[in-house]
């Protein structure tokens with residue numbers, strides 16, 4: 001393999017570039033990224049960065065002086081992949097020919113139809129989004145967060161700490177029921193009400209009102225929630241439109257094997273855009289967590305450089321964390337399919353809990369709130385091969 | 388030198404935190420080696436004693452930064468600065484730590500607290 005193109009210059013793309021070099025690839029390496037920025041870290045965008053506790057320099061993912069001998073094309077969008085020519089087409093008409101291609105285009109925030117054009121309405125995915133939201137939060141007043149998922153919850157928590165009046169509107173009866181299950185979703189989302197943040201559940205959003213700037217969120221049941229700023233946190237969609245018709249199989253992201261291979265030889269996919277087969281649960285699953293985007297490129301690059309001959313290693317179960325109201329929430333494994341959840345330590349009322357999800361008696365997932373030590377023990381146990 | 392704990396009381400794969408300021412943790416690896424490093428992750432306030440110990444590496448329990456216990460070097464981001472290492476001496480079954488005189492690399496919020504600034 002002489003040339004590798006990495007498409008997407010964020011955590012998964014940078015991790016792939018690092019893995020390529022550390023696994024001995026010494027050919028030409030081109031990294032293509034749509035954003036104008038060098039790779040930066042997204043988790044702080046809803047937390048410390050939004051709170052003004054850290055600055056932009058702190059977000060850099062590269063080490064000082066790190067040099068991967070790569071050609072970085074920033075501000076450059078890939079618009080297609082040509083399997084015959086083995087080339088990535090760019091928006092400016094150029095193309096990058098490569099023997100190997102790593103797809104790492106991540107995900108983009110979903111929006112609400114009809115929310116365009118009103119000032120004060122935000123999504124949060126990029127540094128530019130975070131700068132704009134931070135400026136609006138600095139105005140104070142009333143914030144309405146649409147969507148009680150992790151990003152919505154973290155924005156609510158940060159805005160609460162900044163002194164705003166915060167309301168969350170969530171369509172489901174229980175926020176976070178998808179990733180955490182009903183019982184634990186209820187316990188974690190109770191953090192909002194503990195802090196006087198209003199949580200309106202089981203109600204959809206009909207629209208937004210306002211002339212040039214948003215003034216209220218209109219709910220399906222007729223209620224009107226006044227707002228100075230609105231954050232739409234209704235999930236993310238994989239950025240894979242550019243691959244349509246390329247021959248790369250897509251199904252909620254790039255469909256990949258347990259080693260990152262796609263339907264085309266010499267093309268692998270990693271990070272939030274990729275739906276890897278997970279042998280633990282027997283299905284393809286798109287994992288939108290930091291740790292997956294950091295770790296899986298190691299395996300995908302081994303696949304790429306060996307033309308698929310490398311033995312896929314055993315991946316650790318998916319892991320993520322979230323910080324809300326000073327509570328460290330950690331989760332590993334798969335909640336879906338668990339038939340029981342038990343609290344092993346702590347008490348839900350104190351928001352200090354270690355809960356274990358089991359399926360047919362075997363641990364399938366673990367949730368911790370402010371329990372890092374015990375959580376790590378359980379996480380290790382989940383990762384251990386079944387004995 | 389500070390006495391940490393008895394070697395016999397620290398099984399392999401375990402960590403023992405010394406509550407000094409800044410805290411230091413002693414790790415006993417699966418291979419039977421003993422290392423001491425600053426306990427606080429250089430990225431954000433998290434205790435490495437709670438982390439995932441594998442070989443000569445510890446992974447931060449929160450954000451998965453990895454540090455080499457032998458050198459303190461960052462093996463995986465988001466941390467960018469190495470963690471400070473300390474010399475370990477095992478004498479008559481007792482683990483002692485000789486604290487480094489280098490400046491520690493503490494995360495921004497802790498560094499501010501130690502400097503007496505706002506948190």
Ligand SMILES: Cc1cc2nc3c(=O)[nH]c(=O)nc-3n(C[C@H](O)[C@H](O)[C@H](O)COP(=O)(O)OP(=O)(O)OC[C@H]3O[C@@H](n4cnc5c(N)ncnc54)[C@H](O)[C@@H]3O)c2cc1C
Pocket residue numbers: 007008009010011012013032033034035041042043044045046076077078079104105106107108124125126151239242270271272273288289290291293319320321322323
């Ligand atoms: C606000 C926020 C908070 C988060 N907090 C946490 C947390 O606490 N814990 C956790 O585990 N995870 C968290 N995450 C998730 C984590 O950040 C992601 O899992 C991670 O960023 C995924 O990395 P990635 O490189 O796959 O994708 P991304 O980071 O989305 O990067 C993809 C890159 O590809 C670029 N791109 C897209 N299309 C193209 C194209 N056609 N051509 C060229 N470039 C393209 C994009 O511009 C982007 O720069 C958070 C995410 C956000 C947004």
